[in-house]
Amino acid sequence: MLLGDERFFELVEEIGGKRLNNEQKEAITYTDGPLKVVAGPGSGKTEVIVLRALYLIAVKGVNPRSIFLVTFTKKASEEFFSRFVTYAGALKEKVKELSFEPYDIYAGTLHSLALKVMEEFQFSRFERYRLLEDFERDIILFKEFQDLKEGSKYRYFFDFFQLEREGITQEELYLQKLDVLSRLFEFIPQNLVDWRRLRGKKGTLGEAVELYVRYRKLLKNEKRLDYVHAEELFLRFLESEEGKRFLNGDGSEFFPGIDWVMVDEYQDTNPLDEEIYFALASRSKNITVVGDDNQALYRFRGAVVDCFIDFEKKCKERFGTEVKVVNLSKNYRSDREIVAFINYFITKHLKVNNEIRRGWERLSVKNKEKIKFASGIKSHEFLGDSVVEIKAGSNEELARKCCFFVKELKRKGVIKNYSDVVLLLPSTREFSKAGEKLAGYIKEVFTREGIPVYNPRSKALVMQKEVATVIGALCEIFPSEEFQEVIDEKVKFWKGTFNSEASPKLKEHVRNWKEKVESSKEESFNVMEIFYSLLQFEPLKSFKEELLTSLNLAKFSQLLSLFSQRVGEIPVENGKVKKEWLSEFYGTFLYLLSVKDADLKEVESVPEDMFPIMTFHQSKGLEFPIVIVGDLTEHRGDFKLGRLERLFGRDLSWERNTIDAVRKFYVAYSRAKYCLLILRKPEEETPEEGKPWKLAALPGFEREWHEEFSRKFREKLRERERGGH
C-alpha cells in the first residue's frame, strides 16, 4: 500500500511537529528529473533530504535499495539515519501496511559507499587492495621520495612552487616538497587531469606527471588505495560488468539498480565526485543535489564550487534535460537580527571592488534569494542586541571580557550549560611559534574562573600530556642517541613529561621493560603489547578513562599500530635493539608525528557543561544558542594550492582567497540561534596595504560596521512598525 501526497504530509507534519513550507514540499515531491536545491543556512535541508527519501518510498513505492544518498561527513550521515529511522518508525506505526526496511538505503559518505558497493559486488580489481590511511601515506612518501633531497631532481616542478626560502633547512625543504606531492597526488585524480596525455613531456607539467606516475606505481606495489584513488576505482567499477549489475539491477528485489541519486553539500563536490554522480544517475537521470555556494569550505580538499553553480549546464550536456531549481530561503534557526546580519555581511562584499565582485558573481549561484527570517525566535531580553561585538586592545583583555560575558549568561539564566555557547576560531591551537594565541588566553582565563574548556584540538597530538607520557616511556625503553638527533628537543620534552607525570609504579614498569630488552640474547618484542601494558599504570590508567585524553590515546594507538604493522616486531640481539628499527622509530615514525601535526579528525559530541572551542570547519552543519567568533584576520591564502591550480590551467586568482575567507565567516556566523558575539582587536580594523585578502580590509569588517548595521536594522524595524506591518 502507498500513501497519497496529502496524507503523507499530514502524517509527517504530525510526527515532526512542524509545518513544511511550500518550497520544502516542492523539493520533497519533485520527481521529474534532475533537481537542484539551493539551501541557505538553517533552511531545513536535512529535514528535506530525510523526507524526500521517505516520500519516494512511502508515496512513490521506490525500493530503498535503489536510493543512493551521499552526505559529506560521517556525522551528517549519522544525523540523516537517526532522523530517517525515527520518521520511518513513526510512520510505519501509524500506517501498519507500510513495510520497508529503512537501513536498505545506500546512505553514507562517498568513499564509504564506494568501498561497501565494490565489496558487495565483488569487484575483482578491488579485492587486490587495502585502504591506505593518511599517516601511512605520509610514511610511504617520506621513505620513497628521498631522492628529492637532491636539489636538482624535478627542478622545474619544485621551482614553480617557490619553496626555497631563507633560513629553511634541508629537512624542512624536503617536508615542503612532500607536502606539495601529497596535494599533487590528490589534485590529479580529483580534477580528472588527463595525465596519460601529459606523460613524457618536458618541463613542469611533465615532471609533475612523472612524480604522479611514481606514486601510482607505489600504490600498486604496496597493494594500497588511498581515499581518492578508491573513488577513482569506483568510477572504473561503474563502467565494468559488475558495476552494470549494480547500476541496472538484475530484476530481483535485492538488486533493483540505482534510480535515485541524492547528494548533500554539493557545493563541496570535486570533478571526480561529479563524474561518479553522473555515472550513478545515468540510467534514470534522477539526480538531486542540495547545497549552498556561500557555505563552500573545502577547496583545499579539491572541492570545486563550480560543480554546484554549473549543475544545470552539466545536466543539459550529459542528459539533455532541464533542471528544476528550488530555493530554500526561509531560515528556521536564527533570531531576526542575526538573519539580517548574515544577509548584510554577504551582500556587502559585492561592493568591495570590481575584481572581487566579478569573482563573486562567477562563483555564485545566480538569482539567489536572500535568506528570510522564519523562526519566530527572539533573543533573550538580557542580551538586547543579538549581534554584538567586544573590542579589546589585546588577546588577554578579549579573553577576560569574553569570560565575563559567558559567566553573566549563566548567572542570568540565559544559558543552562556552558555547551550552549561555542567559540569558533579559524584555528583552535592554543600556541604557535609566535606565542600564545587567542584560544590559549581563553583557556587560561576561563579555567582560572572555574569554567571548564573543551578544546580537543588545542595542540598537536604529540604535545598532549597523555601522548607525550607514553612516547616518553617508549623512548626510555628504547633509547637511541644516534637516531633521535633530528628530534632531539622533542625527545627531551617527551622524556621530561614522562618523568614528571609517571607514577612510581609506571616508572618501575618501564625500568622492567628496559631491563628485559637489555638482558635478552635474541628475542623480538611487540611494541603494541608494551604500549597496552603501560596503560595499566597511573596516570595513564586515568587518562584512559577520561573522554578527551582517552580519545588522544586511542588516536596514538591507531598510529602506532599502523607503524608496527609496517615494520614488524622489534628485533633485539645481545641486549641491543637493531639499528633498522630504531631508525624507523625515531627517524620516520616519531619524526613524522612531530612535524605532521597528526590530529583528531572530528570532534565527538561536546560534554554538557564544558565551554567548547571549535574550528569553523567543525561547526559546519551544527547550531548553537550563542556563538562567539574571533580571530578575524587569521587567514592566509593557500599558496601551494594556488600554484597547483595554476599549473593545471585552473587559474583562480587572489579574489578566490577572499571569497573563501568570507564564506568561512558566513558559515560561522550562521550557526547562531539567539546571539552572535564577535571578538575584535583594534588592529584588526586597519587594512594592511597591498594585502587585499585580509578580512579587516573588507566591508562587513570595517570600522563601525556593527554600529552601521545596528542603526540601519533598527531604523527598518521602526519603519515597519510605523507602517503597521
Ligand SMILES: Nc1ncnc2c1ncn2[C@@H]1O[C@H](COP(=O)(O)OP(=O)(O)OP(=O)(O)O)[C@@H](O)[C@H]1O
Ligand atoms: N518547516 C519548518 N518549520 C519549523 N522548523 C523547521 C522547518 N524546517 C526545518 N526546521 C528546523 O530548522 C532547523 C534548521 O534545519 P537544519 O538543521 O536542517 O538546517 P540546514 O538547512 O541543514 O542548515 P545548515 O546548512 O546551516 O547546516 C532545525 O532545527 C529544523 O528542525
